[in-house]
Amino acid sequence: MFQMSGAKLQLIDIVPMFILWGILSVVAFFLLYRKQMKKTYSLILYGISLVIGGIILGGIPNAVMPIQQILFTITMGNPVLTVLPMIIILFLLLATTLVIGRTFCGYGCPLGVLQELISKVQFKTNAKKSERGKYILGIPKKIRLGIRGVLFLVFFIMAIFWSMNVLQIFNPFLGFSLFVNPLGFVFWVPLILLGITVIASLFVYRPWCTLACPFGVMTNLTSRLSRYTLVRTEDCTDCGLCEQICPIQEAGRDDSKAECYLCNRCAEICPQDAIRISK
Numbered sequence: 001m002f003q004m005s006g007a008k009l010q011l012i013d014i015v016p017m018f019i020l021w022g023i024l025s026v027v028a029f030f031l032l033y034r035k036q037m038k039k040t041y042s043l044i045l046y047g048i049s050l051v052i053g054g055i056i057l058g059g060i061p062n063a064v065m066p067i068q069q070i071l072f073t074i075t076m077g078n079p080v081l082t083v084l085p086m087i088i089i090l091f092l093l094l095a096t097t098l099v100i101g102r103t104f105c106g107y108g109c110p111l112g113v114l115q116e117l118i119s120k121v122q123f124k125t126n127a128k129k130s131e132r133g134k135y136i137l138g139i140p141k142k143i144r145l146g147i148r149g150v151l152f153l154v155f156f157i158m159a160i161f162w163s164m165n166v167l168q169i170f171n172p173f174l175g176f177s178l179f180v181n182p183l184g185f186v187f188w189v190p191l192i193l194l195g196i197t198v199i200a201s202l203f204v205y206r207p208w209c210t211l212a213c214p215f216g217v218m219t220n221l222t223s224r225l226s227r228y229t230l231v232r233t234e235d236c237t238d239c240g241l242c243e244q245i246c247p248i249q250e251a252g253r254d255d256s257k258a259e260c261y262l263c264n265r266c267a268e269i270c271p272q273d274a275i276r277i278s279k
Helices: 011-033 039-056 064-076 080-100 103-108 110-119 141-161 172-180 188-200 207-211 214-225 241-245 265-269
Strands: 002-004 007-009 229-232 275-278
Touching: 011 039, 011 080, 011 103, 011 275, 039 103, 039 110, 039 172, 064 080, 064 141, 064 214, 080 103, 080 214, 103 110, 103 214, 110 172, 110 188, 110 207, 141 207, 141 214, 172 188, 188 207, 241 265, 265 275
Parallel strands: none
Antiparallel strands: 002 007, 229 275
């Protein structure tokens, strides 16, 4: 049994987390790899992740949770080995990105899929419709990475030197707990941040993922080494449509795909069917 922001994380929580994470990630990757990821299938996967992981389980799988628990342990001056299960969970999540990239972030994370669903209001697959998104705030990739990196350092430094685990207060995943225990709900700051993330997703693509998520900082380093990633085949004519439609600025031929959430917009818009998952 492990403490998590005043709540109890038990085996009964961990097992569904791994089952849901595993099924969604494997199914999503299989469909992407076989080029069978239709819009209907992606919406079904998003819906399963949001309803089961977000509403029924209260924000599980939660990739921020292991980081939060590790920092909390450091803050309290307890031996890190007391949160060995959290370390293993974090290691396993990062290990998957070395093989199948950020499939978990794209399809298994309830907060991630919530942002993805909302983003579809303005971030279209159709290039002409996408041009109508007048209120899209396009933040350059270097600035996004810089903001997220600075926040990660703030979280870490405040935990190490001032014994303040900021993630315990500002983890929006905890806002999902309202659905599990509405009468005993206490995580008001995370709920407010969850609401802000929802609204911001209309104007910024995956604002939590791209600007604040500490797990995103780590996966940016590991996913760029992924064995399987989206690549252009020899049929590519360099028309530039994929780069125009990519909401994360990762569709360039030489881009690392470290921030690619496998939304599949590039593959859907390609007139030559020249984008696929490959080694």
